Amino acid sequence: MDTHVKTGGRPVKPYENNRARMLISCPDGPGIVAAVSQFLHEHGANIVQSDQYTMDPEGGMFFMRIEFDLEQLEDRVDGLKEDFGSIADKFEMQWNLYQLSHKKKLAIFVSKEDHCLVELLWQWQAGDLDAEISMVVSNHPDMKEYVESFGIPYHHIPVTPDTKPEAEQKQLDLVNGKVDLIVLARYMQIVSPALIQPYRNRIINIHHSFLPAFVGGKPYAQAYERGVKIIGATAHYVTEELDGGPIIEQDVQRVSHRDNVSELKRIGRTIERVVLARAVKWHIEDRILVHQNKTVVFN
Amino acid sequence: MDTHVKTGGRPVKPYENNRARMLISCPDGPGIVAAVSQFLHEHGANIVQSDQYTMDPEGGMFFMRIEFDLEQLEDRVDGLKEDFGSIADKFEMQWNLYQLSHKKKLAIFVSKEDHCLVELLWQWQAGDLDAEISMVVSNHPDMKEYVESFGIPYHHIPVTPDTKPEAEQKQLDLVNGKVDLIVLARYMQIVSPALIQPYRNRIINIHHSFLPAFVGGKPYAQAYERGVKIIGATAHYVTEELDGGPIIEQDVQRVSHRDNVSELKRIGRTIERVVLARAVKWHIEDRILVHQNKTVVFN
Amino acid sequence: MDTHVKTGGRPVKPYENNRARMLISCPDGPGIVAAVSQFLHEHGANIVQSDQYTMDPEGGMFFMRIEFDLEQLEDRVDGLKEDFGSIADKFEMQWNLYQLSHKKKLAIFVSKEDHCLVELLWQWQAGDLDAEISMVVSNHPDMKEYVESFGIPYHHIPVTPDTKPEAEQKQLDLVNGKVDLIVLARYMQIVSPALIQPYRNRIINIHHSFLPAFVGGKPYAQAYERGVKIIGATAHYVTEELDGGPIIEQDVQRVSHRDNVSELKRIGRTIERVVLARAVKWHIEDRILVHQNKTVVFN
Amino acid sequence: MDTHVKTGGRPVKPYENNRARMLISCPDGPGIVAAVSQFLHEHGANIVQSDQYTMDPEGGMFFMRIEFDLEQLEDRVDGLKEDFGSIADKFEMQWNLYQLSHKKKLAIFVSKEDHCLVELLWQWQAGDLDAEISMVVSNHPDMKEYVESFGIPYHHIPVTPDTKPEAEQKQLDLVNGKVDLIVLARYMQIVSPALIQPYRNRIINIHHSFLPAFVGGKPYAQAYERGVKIIGATAHYVTEELDGGPIIEQDVQRVSHRDNVSELKRIGRTIERVVLARAVKWHIEDRILVHQNKTVVFN
Incomplete structure (x- = not known):
């Protein structure tokens, strides 16, 4: 390479x-x-x-x-x-x-959509994310060579309904005590409470809507259905409540009736990756305090 | 004056x-x-x-x-x-x-908060809203002299739980067949289906949140509680479903942990008035088509 | 009233x-x-x-x-x-x-365009600008009754090439030692050095462009000519250099080829009034420090 | 790969x-x-x-x-x-x-900064830029392996004061008649009139400021010096006048006194790549008409 x-x-x-x-x-x-x-x-x-x-x-x-x-x-x-x-x-x-000399160690979880991962790696190699990326974990093998080309270990842990508990245990063994922050970069599986608990306020997820609008699955389809004129993305710490954790950062972009679901997804990808990268950067720079279910961000 | x-x-x-x-x-x-x-x-x-x-x-x-x-x-x-x-x-x-020579006739409904009304009247007298303002209707007497100073009739129709049906009938008698568009400029009462039906897609409401987040009452308190980093406002046509009608326009502004509910309201007022005025302008200029529960806006 | x-x-x-x-x-x-x-x-x-x-x-x-x-x-x-x-x-x-109990005293200077003045008065009477408005000074009589309806003295001081020195002396006599801040709310005359000197970093002007683009006169015509896709406004402290003083706040809005000069002006008015009001609010709240030709704004 | x-x-x-x-x-x-x-x-x-x-x-x-x-x-x-x-x-x-079946052929010119190139390649491989990328041309060898990993030819043409005419001739030979659009993705050399003429309105450059503010070199240093509160980037067609061609797209982001030149550059990189990619996408989709020195963009 x-x-x-x-x-x-x-x-x-x-x-x-x-x-x-x-x-x-x-x-x-x-x-x-x-x-x-x-x-x-x-x-x-x-x-x-x-x-x-x-x-x-x-x-x-x-x-x-x-x-x-x-x-x-x-x-x-x-x-x-x-x-x-x-x-x-x-x-x-x-x-x-x-x-500052003790750099935070990150694990990035990803599924098939690569834009958030690509952004994080690009910002990281440009020196804008001052951390170590210890590993990438995925339920798919797709990004293996790409990630390894950066010299970063890639762990493919398939997740099926049957193997879920076992897969989660593998994930936990990989990260626990070894990384400081877990970033869900469009990781499309719900993470286990066993992972959430030791990583309270240390797992950042990107949700592809302007929360609390469109909680749950297929938010762009929901947004299209409702006919909103602006779409957004939300980076938040993961709690046991789905898409309910403390919000770190949000951003939006204007859309119009001309944008169908696939256009919304395309536009959304740019918002998602930027919002996630900002949240990760702020966490790395110790700019975020959590109180109850809200964040104080000194930026 | x-x-x-x-x-x-x-x-x-x-x-x-x-x-x-x-x-x-x-x-x-x-x-x-x-x-x-x-x-x-x-x-x-x-x-x-x-x-x-x-x-x-x-x-x-x-x-x-x-x-x-x-x-x-x-x-x-x-x-x-x-x-x-x-x-x-x-x-x-x-x-x-x-x-274009047949200017649309507007009725503006308002309660106690004046910012949306002030904005509409300012834009109107600056020549930016090309319509006639036929009347202002309010459940409070507060703005009477202000509105009349523009030469616009002001109808004070108090609404209490007891007198609601009667008040709605008075409203209907005032507007029906006499105005082309009803603008709810922070009118804090739910309008009657008897009014909605003849004015299908001709009643514009401003909701003080980025819909569909925070439907219903006290959206800024809800937004504060949830800890969102961006607040918004939504102009929509009124249907029988509360805050559920076709969205015409939305806009947002960034907020932070420093903004308490009263700050959110203050910031929100500027978004609300601008969003409502845009929606009214587009309706007046025949830029909006409604299909099912969504709008096509040619702007 | x-x-x-x-x-x-x-x-x-x-x-x-x-x-x-x-x-x-x-x-x-x-x-x-x-x-x-x-x-x-x-x-x-x-x-x-x-x-x-x-x-x-x-x-x-x-x-x-x-x-x-x-x-x-x-x-x-x-x-x-x-x-x-x-x-x-x-x-x-x-x-x-x-x-905080010693409220700052403001003089607002205005010419014929009223939108910035209307905004400041609206925010002031809504309690959002925590200051006293001691007077409005204008080279035109147009807004006299409007301003006086708020109980604020209005001083009409015509300015012609011949009477300029005399008019400036009148202005100076009116404000000097009596007000803490001078706000040029689309005041279309160049203010005298004799006024600038005692009010160093205490005169706020709104320039109707995204400075340093389009310094000087007719910025919307210049913007149209250049075909920019975004227009803006800039609030800055006034120095002896035209449109060259420390920038306090700027904001922008997207425009398109469809917007002619008159549309740009209409869109710009909303940016101007919001940007100016923000700058005035921050000054009143002691959020601005000036160093060399730049501002530090704690907001 | x-x-x-x-x-x-x-x-x-x-x-x-x-x-x-x-x-x-x-x-x-x-x-x-x-x-x-x-x-x-x-x-x-x-x-x-x-x-x-x-x-x-x-x-x-x-x-x-x-x-x-x-x-x-x-x-x-x-x-x-x-x-x-x-x-x-x-x-x-x-x-x-x-x-639509005849896809446009692109040449991307780049120097050392890679963010715009990375963005274009990412959008292209995600299927969002519906064109062929025929070649990348650079005055530096740095990105060779990266570009070639996408299967795209990379031409390293060093440019020195002495070899400039010769280098320009090589560039012209490479592209002329073979590509439909040239994208200057932070290519830090001034392109030759001999290239501009046959590619009138078909060379897109990204300038790292909100034009017409900060024409020429080191725009972020200029922006820092002037103390602006918003920075931007501008995509434009290249003409013989430096940074003076028809503007296609602009975007901005808010900055503060806390952002030094290096922070401005970091923030600016995200604006630049997004603005350039939008302009390229619109050109590819035949959404841009040029009249005199301005663009009409149907998007």
Whole structure:
């Protein structure tokens, strides 16, 4: 294969070794920003970017994303986390710290339609998705050579009504503990609760409609039937409720009476791939916090 | 009141006296365009604009909008219609002919929220809605002086559960046979089937969501609850099914987690008024054909 | 006149008495966020919202908008400002503190086209523009009664080549020191440097093109001539360079070959009024910082 | 290579053998539509789709696109064209007839940036671009293996100041008379007048700005410098004037102060590839007529 498609994934840039991001959710109250920024300052960190959002000043939830540089981060990160514990306890924080040098590992699930996969791989090899793609999993063999040409392992796990439980177990064995994020890139099977549970808010699906319109199967046929003038796509985290999880991103495009179902599908493909890639990028960049069934996206 | 707001509605321009539009729907078949254009040519008419659309070349429906000039149209229009009968019969056409000099008469129904009404009146007095506004009907007295300052009659018909049938009869008496189009500009009552029937495909409602998402009441609260990233509005013809009629136009705007219900409403107001005004404009300009529960819009 | 249109401007809400916003620009460096948030925390303030942006972590500029609540703000604000001086000095900050209870005073300049003025007044009376409209200034008398029906003074100052200097002096006398923001709502005269200087970054103009395309006069005619497929409008702060000041907001809409100059103008009016109103709203809400010839907008 | 990427280009569908499109431009006058549709009807053709546009009813230009089915088209097309001559003469028409079974042949020119090429090849192999891709021409060798994996010949023609005339001659020899359309998919060299002349209105370029803003080199750097809030891309036919040819399609995306030049480029790549692919698709489907320096696009 050619060198063109093999360059995917970009190396850690020097500044990334000392950069980290924190995502924090907690009940709002006085002094949170002061405490966190004071803590970082005292530990020698320099805040590069900070976003916060309070759902309601009177007793609502507080969300924060903070990006900072700290010399010799790798050596000091464990101490930093430990020291942060008392602040976290005081404000009842849920929090995570991500180092930019530790790239997230992705598994992409796909069926026969390739546009979302092609987009993700193209953005990845252009350096726009700063993650490792650890594997592609599919219930069809079609994309095997294409995926492998990028140097990415391809696992063909057929799914039939009979073999479903067994197939799901195989999937779980493949990914569990080995990847950080699962992307359903037009994977046309319903994923098992056994997979959803350990990957709560870490499985992103692209639904080919503007949710909550047209939940379930054949959304473009439904859209055509209803005669809508705009179609859309929705990227969301997967929950046990079909097409009901927290929405990350949506986008739309204008259509007209001239567009039949097959035209809607064609137009929709471009929306789907762009929306999915945005959602994946934001997840990789630690821009998304989930509260109840909604997302806060700092972008 | 000042002269500024009284200029609404524009006079018939000279060229409009001799201009007409035909809207035609029929089963598709060979020779329709040829027959219609030949007919018009032989009668001395000059086609200014023509749009057509065939749902499916093999046995589908054919839709046409044709705009033409004919000298001394007013005197010749009856003869023209009569002559067209044989073509219409041959192709089983449903058709209408509209003269531009005969401006459509509108009734606008409104409740307390004024933004859609203000938009329609502003566009009307700017000359962008080429129609007569015959009356405004409301279940509240709030906008009376404002509307009357434009020289437009305002009918306050209160609606309570007890007086609903009586109020609907009053509405029907006011409009029936006197207006060509009813615009529900955020009129928050369900209109009576007795009104819908004679005004089939001639009542335009603005629904404050991107239908079919969030049918029914409080769509912005529903949208907030679901955490959508885009909100919209939908203009549709009113049928007996709530928010289920043929969609004329939709538009959307991006929102974020920062937007609470009241922000969504504020953003939504701008979408609603623009979408409703577009739909009304297209209806006035005879750009909309309805087939089953969908619209063909030649715009 | 009716009560409907007279309700413009909303009263100070209770929580606003104790709320303020700070806008800060300074060279980036370690500890800024910590210092500011610590300062506010020690003074008993609770941060409600905070946004920051660093142009370039290595030696760039740092921008911050911080919104906070402080009990008995009115009595304590002077002390707060004084105390903040040492932090401001240390980090070489340019900064401002705005109290929400002190509503900004606006002068709107308009010529003959009314759509931007109508929009601003409609949004204002709907409570969406949280400011006082102190006056409308125009070189034409046309909108006098309309504006006065809102209870807003209207100053008709004709401008001719001969009287221009004198007219500009009158304008300056009217606004200087009396209003906080001047909005050129399709005011078709070039404003005097004598006005620009004291109102640096406080005069907002709406230009009816997607700048920097079609600088200067007749932009819709220029757009038609060039055959663009999208038209736009641009709100910007006024500088001595014609249509060259810092861009605050832009928006666009798709057009086609069917749209002649007059259609472009009609479509453009809707873009212009929405873009201008957004820019004015953001300025009123202290969301805009200017650096060199560009804006940072925290929205 | 795998079968996945080799399926590009779709076979002629049965109905396409008998389908053709006519593009007509002429001075407007009475009876044109009637004459054309009557002519087609008398020759046994069935009009499937027809679009027309008159620039100005009084003495303007008339544009028409008409799609029709005719049994045994291949055998009868020469006769049809000959018979049409008298109508064409009478109305001073410029016209072309395209058979759907004769697929257009494309040459794609590319330099180092691959996103537009990748998009075109993906849409082509998905069957959305109904043409033959005869060759890819590049001044760099980078994409050779990638392109050849689709079974498409790749011609590497280096261009240096010294070898430019010679290189241009090679290009001309490669394409002239052999391809119907040249697509500059981020080809970073100025093409020679010797190529433009025979391919008048048949070379499509993608410019990475919202023209006419930011003509020439480094448009994203220019856009960043000016602080625009929306960036765009423009597909246009190439003329002798740099970035000055007839605009076919444009699209835009919102950006903010947070986006530096490299982010603008990243966002822009998605606009560029979509806009270029749309323009190419419309050209292939005979939807574009050029008049003076503007396009009429029937889509």
